[in-house]
Amino acid sequence: MSVPRSLQARLGLSLGLVLAILWLLAATVTSVIVRGEMDEVFDSALRETAERILPLAVMDIVGREDQGVTQRLAPIREHDEFFTYLVRDSEGRILLQSHAADQSVFPPYEGPGFSQTATHRIYSDAVLQGTIRITVAEPLAHRASVARDIQMGLSLPLLIVLPVALVAIILAVRFSLAPLRRFRARLEARGARDLSEVPAHDLPAEIGPLAATLNSLLTRLREAFEAERSFAANAAHELRTPLAGAIAQAQRIRSETRDQATEARASEIEATLKRLTRLSERLMQLARAEGGRLRNDQSSDLRAVARVIADDIGRTVAPGRLVLTLPDAAVMSDLDPDAFGILFRNLVENALRHGAQDASVDVTLTGDGQLIVANDGPVLPRDTLDRLTARFERADARSDGSGLGLAIVAAIANRIGSPLILESPRPGTATGFQVSMRLPTDA
Numbered sequence: 001m002s003v004p005r006s007l008q009a010r011l012g013l014s015l016g017l018v019l020a021i022l023w024l025l026a027a028t029v030t031s032v033i034v035r036g037e038m039d040e041v042f043d044s045a046l047r048e049t050a051e052r053i054l055p056l057a058v059m060d061i062v063g064r065e066d067q068g069v070t071q072r073l074a075p076i077r078e079h080d081e082f083f084t085y086l087v088r089d090s091e092g093r094i095l096l097q098s099h100a101a102d103q104s105v106f107p108p109y110e111g112p113g114f115s116q117t118a119t120h121r122i123y124s125d126a127v128l129q130g131t132i133r134i135t136v137a138e139p140l141a142h143r144a145s146v147a148r149d150i151q152m153g154l155s156l157p158l159l160i161v162l163p164v165a166l167v168a169i170i171l172a173v174r175f176s177l178a179p180l181r182r183f184r185a186r187l188e189a190r191g192a193r194d195l196s197e198v199p200a201h202d203l204p205a206e207i208g209p210l211a212a213t214l215n216s217l218l219t220r221l222r223e224a225f226e227a228e229r230s231f232a233a234n235a236a237h238e239l240r241t242p243l244a245g246a247i248a249q250a251q252r253i254r255s256e257t258r259d260q261a262t263e264a265r266a267s268e269i270e271a272t273l274k275r276l277t278r279l280s281e282r283l284m285q286l287a288r289a290e291g292g293r294l295r296n297d298q299s300s301d302l303r304a305v306a307r308v309i310a311d312d313i314g315r316t317v318a319p320g321r322l323v324l325t326l327p328d329a330a331v332m333s334d335l336d337p338d339a340f341g342i343l344f345r346n347l348v349e350n351a352l353r354h355g356a357q358d359a360s361v362d363v364t365l366t367g368d369g370q371l372i373v374a375n376d377g378p379v380l381p382r383d384t385l386d387r388l389t390a391r392f393e394r395a396d397a398r399s400d401g402s403g404l405g406l407a408i409v410a411a412i413a414n415r416i417g418s419p420l421i422l423e424s425p426r427p428g429t430a431t432g433f434q435v436s437m438r439l440p441t442d443a
Contacts, residue, residue, distance in 0.1 A: 008177055012170040019165050020158065027154040035147050042143060043114060046123040049083050050136045054125060057087045057096050058132055085136040095132070109133045116140075179203050183211060195222035240277065247273045282346075282404040286411065294339045294415050299332040299442050302340055306365055309344050317352060323360045327367040332442040335416065340439070343412050344371070347435055350405040351375040355433070369441035374434040380424040388422060406435075413437050 086106050087096035094103065105120050115122045119140055126133040179202040186198050195218045200211035250270040254263050303326045310324040333340070344363075351361040355375025364372040380388075389410035406422075413420040418437045426432035 007180075008170070008173050011173045012166065015169045015173075016162070016166040019169070020162055023158050023162070024155070027151070027158070030154055031147065031151045034150050038143065038146060038150075042121070042138060043123070046083065046114070046121065046136050046138055047125075049085070050123050050125045050134050053085060053136075054087070054127055054132070054134045057134065058127055061087070061095050061132060082142045083136055083138055085134060087132065087134050090131045090133070101137075105137055106135050109135060176204070180207060183207075187214075195219075240281075243273055243277045247277070279404070282408065286404055286408050294336050294412060295334050295440070296336050297334070299334045300337055301330040302333050302335070302337075302365060302369075302439065303327070303331055305337050305341050306344055306363070309341055310348070310363065313345070313348055313352070321352065321360055322348065323362050325362070325364040327365065329367055331365060331367060331369060331439075333369060333440050334442070335440055339412055343409050346405040346408050347371075347373040351433070351435075369439040370436065371439055372434065372436045374426050374432060376426075376432045379431060380433060385422045385424060389420065409435070409437075416440055 081098060081100040084098045084101040084105075086094055086098075086101055086103065088094050088109065092108065097103075105117065107115070107117060107122065109124055109126075112125045113123070115124070120137040121140060121143070122135060122137050124133065124135045183198060183200055183203055190196075190198070197215040197218060198211065200208060200215065203211050247270055250266045250273060253266040254270070257263050257266065306324065306326060310322060314322050348361065348363060351363075351373050352375070355361055355377045359376035361373065361375045364370075366372075389406045406420075410420050416439070418439065421436045422433075423436070424433045426434045
């Protein structure tokens with residue numbers, strides 16, 4: 001038998017077993033004590049019976065005309081006779097007996113007092129200088145039957161009391177562990193990025209230190225993650241000014257030199273610095289996605305943000321390359337507009353960079369907050385799709401992307417509780433790639 005894993009089941013089972021064992025011990029001890037008291041009561045009844053019958057028997061025997069004749073008393077009505085008796089003279093002749101007396105169970109008279117055979121408890125007494133003797137017998141089976149009835153009377157309630165007690169114990173344990181269940185529910189409701197302390201003021205004193213230790217661990221983890229995000233954001237921010245200066249210097253060298261080799265090298269330096277600038281911007285966006293506030297107290301229309309970013313990106317690509325579809329009604333959401341802008345820009349730029357250059361990128365925002373970005377291109381295998389949301393992971397290692405676009409989008413999706421769905425090929429076609437997610441809306 002395996003031990004239950006549930007603390008509630010363990011407490012209920014252990015307390016129930018302890019209660020059953022204690023009840024059985026109490027019933028056993030009580031039955032032993034009652035049996036001793038019962039033997040004293042029955043012995044006293046044997047003696048009282050002999051002392052009451054003997055004077056009456058003497059009066060009857062002395063007044064008889066025929067001496068030595070056995071007289072058997074007839075019962076008034078049918079009944080169970082537990083006490084039987086014989087009245088004998090000094091020679092052992094039976095002068096009087098009860099109607100159910102069996103002479104074979106009565107041993108020879110050996111003097112007044114108690115004795116016991118294999119089947120009966122005996123009491124004997126005598127009067128008139130031992131000439132008239134009485135012996136009263138009680139079957140031991142009668143006493144054993146009474147003892148069994150007492151034991152059953154003490155044990156049978158256990159069949160009713162024990163289940164009721166177990167139910168009461170389980171309910172009491174469940175009520176006592178309610179704060180622990182609430183603490184577990186609060187902990188399970190936390191998102192992967194929520195490392196704030198879990199309220200534990202109502203926990204029992206035995207479990208309180210465990211919750212305090214857990215909250216301390218969460219605090220240390222939160223501080224470590226915040227330090228990491230802060231470092232990434234500060235480093236990226238501090239790099240922007242020197243990178244812009246270095247790009248300007250590279251551009252000046254290109255404009256001032258007449259040497260083609262120097263101009264080519266300056267162009268490579270400028271391109272490298274621009275990639276580094278984009279990388280620093282992506283790092284700041286990632287820090288914002290992982291650590292910043294993504295939900296506002298007031299809602300705003302997501303269509304306005306989508307139009308601004310789509311127009312800004314559209315000026316850098318060929319006409320018709322970016323196709324934006326928006327609903328007629330406002331899409332109101334408490335998602336922070338900056339966070340939505342980061343998400344939208346990364347998805348669109350990722351689709352433009354990695355999709356087929358002669359095909360359009362379709363961006364759709366539905367009235368219920370469904371954002372879909374799709375582009376044409378080769379089909380990506382499932383294992384590649386599973387790796388795309390990891391940091392610095394690119395489907396094509398030859399591309400000039402940072403490998404952070406989908407990682408930033410995945411971080412935002414995770415924090416707002418929306419699954420990010422990657423599909424290749426696009427639904428309804430044999431090629432392409434599609435990203436979709438549902439944004440929080442007021443609808």
